[in-house]
Amino acid sequence: xxxxxxxxxxxxxxxxxxxxxxxxxxxxxxxxxxxxxxxxxxxxxxxxxxxxxxxxxxxxxxxxxxxxxxxxxxxxxxxxxxxxxxxxxxxxxxxxxxxxxxxxxxxxxxxxxxxxxxxxxxxxxxxxxxxxxxxxxxxxxxxxxxxxxxxxxxxxxxxxxxxxxxxxxxxxxxxxxxxxxxxxxxxxxxxxxxxxxxxxxxxxxxxxxxxxxxxxxxxxxxxxxxxxxxxxxxxxxxxxxxxxxxxxxxxxxxxxxxxxxxxxxxxxxxxxxxxxxxxxxxxxxxxxxxxxxxxxxxxxxxxxxxxxxxxxxxxxxxxxxxxxxxxxxxxxxxxxxxxxxxxxxxxxxxxxxxxxxxxxxxxxxxxxxxxxxxxxxxxxxxxxxxxxxxxxxxxxxxxxxxxxxxxxxxxxxxxxxxxxx
Amino acid sequence: xxxxxxxxxxxxxxxxxxxxxxxxxxxxxxxxxxxxxxxxxxxxxxxxxxxxxxxxxxxxxxxxxxxxxxxxxxxxxxxxxxxxxxxxxxxxxxxxxxxxxxxxxxxxxxxxxxxxxxxxxxxxxxxxxxxxxxxxxxxxxxxxxxxxxxxxxxxxxxxxxxxxxxxxxxxxxxxxxxxxxxxxxxxxxxxxxxxxxxxxxxxxxxxxxxxxxxxxxxxxxxxxxxxxxxxxxxxxxxxxxxxxxxxxxxxxxxxxxxxxxxxxxxxxxxxxxxxxxxxxxxxxxxxxxxxxxxxxxxxxxxxxxxxxxxxxxxxxxxxxxxxxxxxxxxxxxxxxxxxxxxxxxxxxxxxxxxxxxxxxxxxxxxx
Numbered sequence: 001x002x003x004x005x006x007x008x009x010x011x012x013x014x015x016x017x018x019x020x021x022x023x024x025x026x027x028x029x030x031x032x033x034x035x036x037x038x039x040x041x042x043x044x045x046x047x048x049x050x051x052x053x054x055x056x057x058x059x060x061x062x063x064x065x066x067x068x069x070x071x072x073x074x075x076x077x078x079x080x081x082x083x084x085x086x087x088x089x090x091x092x093x094x095x096x097x098x099x100x101x102x103x104x105x106x107x108x109x110x111x112x113x114x115x116x117x118x119x120x121x122x123x124x125x126x127x128x129x130x131x132x133x134x135x136x137x138x139x140x141x142x143x144x145x146x147x148x149x150x151x152x153x154x155x156x157x158x159x160x161x162x163x164x165x166x167x168x169x170x171x172x173x174x175x176x177x178x179x180x181x182x183x184x185x186x187x188x189x190x191x192x193x194x195x196x197x198x199x200x201x202x203x204x205x206x207x208x209x210x211x212x213x214x215x216x217x218x219x220x221x222x223x224x225x226x227x228x229x230x231x232x233x234x235x236x237x238x239x240x241x242x243x244x245x246x247x248x249x250x251x252x253x254x255x256x257x258x259x260x261x262x263x264x265x266x267x268x269x270x271x272x273x274x275x276x277x278x279x280x281x282x283x284x285x286x287x288x289x290x291x292x293x294x295x296x297x298x299x300x301x302x303x304x305x306x307x308x309x310x311x312x313x314x315x316x317x318x319x320x321x322x323x324x325x326x327x328x329x330x331x332x333x334x335x336x337x338x339x340x341x342x343x344x345x346x347x348x349x350x351x352x353x354x355x356x357x358x359x360x361x362x363x364x365x366x367x368x369x370x371x372x373x374x375x376x377x378x379x380x381x382x383x384x385x386x387x388x389x390x391x392x393x394x395x396x397x398x399x400x401x402x403x404x405x406x407x408x409x410x411x412x413x414x415x416x417x418x419x420x421x
Numbered sequence: 422x423x424x425x426x427x428x429x430x431x432x433x434x435x436x437x438x439x440x441x442x443x444x445x446x447x448x449x450x451x452x453x454x455x456x457x458x459x460x461x462x463x464x465x466x467x468x469x470x471x472x473x474x475x476x477x478x479x480x481x482x483x484x485x486x487x488x489x490x491x492x493x494x495x496x497x498x499x500x501x502x503x504x505x506x507x508x509x510x511x512x513x514x515x516x517x518x519x520x521x522x523x524x525x526x527x528x529x530x531x532x533x534x535x536x537x538x539x540x541x542x543x544x545x546x547x548x549x550x551x552x553x554x555x556x557x558x559x560x561x562x563x564x565x566x567x568x569x570x571x572x573x574x575x576x577x578x579x580x581x582x583x584x585x586x587x588x589x590x591x592x593x594x595x596x597x598x599x600x601x602x603x604x605x606x607x608x609x610x611x612x613x614x615x616x617x618x619x620x621x622x623x624x625x626x627x628x629x630x631x632x633x634x635x636x637x638x639x640x641x642x643x644x645x646x647x648x649x650x651x652x653x654x655x656x657x658x659x660x661x662x663x664x665x666x667x668x669x670x671x672x673x674x675x676x677x678x679x680x681x682x683x684x685x686x687x688x689x690x691x692x693x694x695x696x697x698x699x700x701x702x703x704x705x706x707x708x709x710x711x712x713x714x715x716x717x718x719x720x721x722x723x724x725x726x727x728x729x730x731x732x733x734x735x736x737x738x739x740x741x742x743x744x745x746x747x748x749x750x751x752x753x754x755x756x757x758x759x760x761x762x763x764x765x766x767x768x769x770x771x772x773x774x775x776x777x778x779x780x781x782x783x784x785x786x787x788x
Binding site (some may be wrong): 098107111161278353359408410 | 427469478479480483486488489490493494509512515518544546560609663664668689693695696708710711712715716718719722723725726728744770771772773775776779782785788
């Protein structure tokens with residue numbers, strides 16, 4: 001009945017020629033990805049950007065079973081509920097590949113639960129198909145539905161990408177899911193430093209000096225022992241940094257305080273992909289990393305880790321994060337933490353990989369290099385805390401994060417050595 | 422390997438690429454890299470420009486292996502000195518990202534093994550100038566299906582329909598056959614894609630969005646080749662799978678006798694094979710996802726995110742089959758669709774996510 005009522009209201013406002021089209025559109029909204037699709041949980045997160053308002057919710061394992069009647073979590077599928085409102089006057093395209101490049105189609109999920117007796121299979125197909133999220137959202141329209149994603153074992157962190165002519169709105173969501181680990185720590189960014197601790201830099205020269213004056217390396221908890229080199233600097237808003245890293249396929253991960261090591265060990269033995277092996281805590285500014293990210297490749301031996309700390313400085317009003325990146329090429333079993341990652345000694349290679357990775361995810365506007373790590377040639381490598389050797393040209397890469405997508409041809413190289421007195 | 426090397430020039434930059442076979446790789450590195458899923462690609466970059474050049478390694482393979490990672494994988498069985506020597510050797514073989522003005526750099530990049538023609542992009546960045554190359558290098562032992570097609574002789578010159586405006590293109594695409602057929606003339610899948618671009622641009626875009634070629638004359642292409650357009654099997658068949666192997670997408674393209682400007686128009690279809698249990702091949706056989714439109718939208722996005730999409734639009738071909746009354750193709754697979762043809766105009770130059778243009782042709786219905 002909703003369908004008819006909606007149609008009637010349109011009927012009275014629009015010209016006769018538009019009626020037939022409006023009718024079919026409105027009926028199917030109510031029927032397929034309809035307004036009636038209930039919110040799966042009270043944990044709804046809403047953001048508005050440009051002309052789009054997006055709400056998301058991620059049902060837990062139990063809630064998912066109640067909604068779909070099937071154990072999706074057991075089968076590595078996690079539904080994400082999306083409600084997108086187009087407040088503007090041009091169509092908006094919702095791109096599920098931005099949320100999960102390997103998303104499952106509704107009928108693919110349904111097919112997993114098909115019974116031998118096919119009598120109920122049509123109903124099952126319909127249940128999933130009709131709950132899917134639509135792609136195109138007309139002006140003034142609201143669409144509601146699910147995207148079926150790969151299961152994340154902790155906080156669900158994802159981008160919602162919406163394209164409108166000449167503009168892309170990307171919103172980053174962090175949605176904790178009951179029953180799963182907490183790995184996204186809501187860092188109190190404002191509380192890390194008092195106002196008088198933060199130094200504001202406006203000219204590039206003083207920025208270069210400040211970045212070169214950062215310590216060469218992270219340390220252990222006591223502030224002793226030199227850990228991995230601080231070879232990356234990220235400039236931009238923190239939310240934009242998360243957004244860019246997520247789009248490039250990085251996941252947030254947990255810092256080792258004891259959890260999930262068993263899983264890492266299993267994964268190392270079986271070489272299966274476990275996306276969430278934790279990273280150990282390294283220290284800068286007297287605290288463990290503020291952000292720990294990783295990018296898994298084919299198995300646990302192939303993954304990249306990076307750690308970032310908010311620095312007590314701002315450049316032209318933007319946040320500055322310092323950190324390190326390493327490429328894990330193997331896992332060793334050690335007494336201390338059960339498993340430790342063996343890193344690629346060529347840390348500059350990994351640093352340059354990060355630049356390209358973010359560039360191809362359209363997440364960078366500019367980059368440049370400063371000194372400060374201290375060179376260590378291949379014949380005289382330095383060691384990190386776990387005794388892994390590394391060599392480097394001593395450069396630190398400075399990455400300016402884009403607030404909106406920038407294609408690779410537009411990225412600028414900033415000659416920071418010119419700014420170096 | 423050198424006999425199969427390919428050289429390309431763009432402006433002031435010359436790139437030569439070669440791919441050693443399994444045996445040649447073993448001879449060069451004394452290591453069985455292919456057995457570990459690693460395939461080296463040799464590049465030589467000559468820089469005749471007055472500016473330094475930077476090679477983006479991820480343009481060849483988003484997940485390439487670093488030289489020392491390759492060394493680590495092969496560490497077993499070496500003495501300490503032997504291993505150090507092997508690491509040094511591999512590190513020295515890796516290509517330098519930077520090429521100074523007037524200089525030449527060369528070396529290997531270690532990519533994931535492709536079971537086929539090695540198709541890859543080589544993106545090089547200079548001073549506000551970029552040089553985007555695409556290579557297809559045959560590796561003995563593999564022949565992709567499109568290598569068996571003689572594109573130049575598919576049509577006589579007079580056969581081509583030449584279109585100038587987007588409106589003409591839209592009208593013409595509304596008149597193409599609805600579906601592929603088999604040799605008995607029975608209907609296969611809807612032709613629900615039209616791609617407008619030069620062959621090398623299509624190839625580049627497909628590589629960028631990680632589609633893989635399919636070997637000619639193998640079981641892999643057998644089902645695809647039962648689909649005919651103008652009496653012939655697909656000119657190009659590509660596929661793409663999720664890492665766990667729980668699904669497979671298949672893209673079939675035919676070059677049509679239509680030119681838009683100077684670019685050929687390719688007609689195509691995409692299907693999505695799904696399986697009951699993730700990663701368990703024995704659990705259930707593949708079947709076709711009956712929702713053809715989802716796979717079509719996936720392709721749209723895969724080009725969109727790979728910076729390859731310039732414009733897109735839809736043409737209503739009035740061949741909708743609803744979910745409750747699905748059509749059946751000649752292989753017995755059910756499908757349903759809104760009956761809209763997706764038109765994709767690709768670009769060889771990177772296009773930002775927000776620069777993609779939506780042609781205001783037909784508006785998609787809500788199924």
